[in-house]
Amino acid sequence: MAITGGCQCGAVRYSLEGALPAAYSCHCGECKKQSASAFSMSVAIDTANLRWTGDPAMFETVAFSGARKLCYFCANCGTRLWHRGSEDSAAASLKVGTLDDTVGIEPMGHLWMSKIQPGIAIAKDVPAFDTQPDDVAAWRTSLVKR
Incomplete structure (x- = not known):
C-alpha cells in the first residue's frame, strides 16, 4: 500500500x-525555522521508494x-517536503506534516533537546x-514504533 502526501496547494504530490x-x-533552530513551529517531525525514508508529481x-x-x-519544497506554496544530505543520497527525511494521513504517528525519539x-x-x-x-542514520533506523 502506498503512503501519500504533498504540499499545501497540491502542486507537488x-x-x-x-x-x-x-x-x-x-x-534545532533550523527545524524550527523550516517548520515555523516549535520543532519538526520527520521519518527517514529510502529515496528509491519515493515518487512524486x-x-x-x-x-x-x-x-x-x-x-x-x-x-x-513546493515553489508555489513553500511547503517543505523532504531533505537529504546530497544529490546521490539514498536517504531522505520526509516531513510528517505533509502526509495525507498522520493518524497514530508520534515521535519515537528527539534530537537537539538543548x-x-x-x-x-x-x-x-x-x-x-x-x-x-x-x-x-543508524539512530533513525533503530527507532521502533510503539
Missing part, C-alpha cells in the same frame, strides 16, 4: 512504497549540526539527545 518508519522530532524546488543550506542539507522550546513536554520513555548521536 508524492507516494512512498512500503511501511512508514518510526517518526522522530528535531528541536510536480516540480519540487530545492535549495541548499547548512544544518544546525554543520552538515550540508538539500531541502525540497534547543527545545519552553513549554514543550515529551514522554520520559522516548530516547532524546541534547544534540544528536554521532551516527544519526
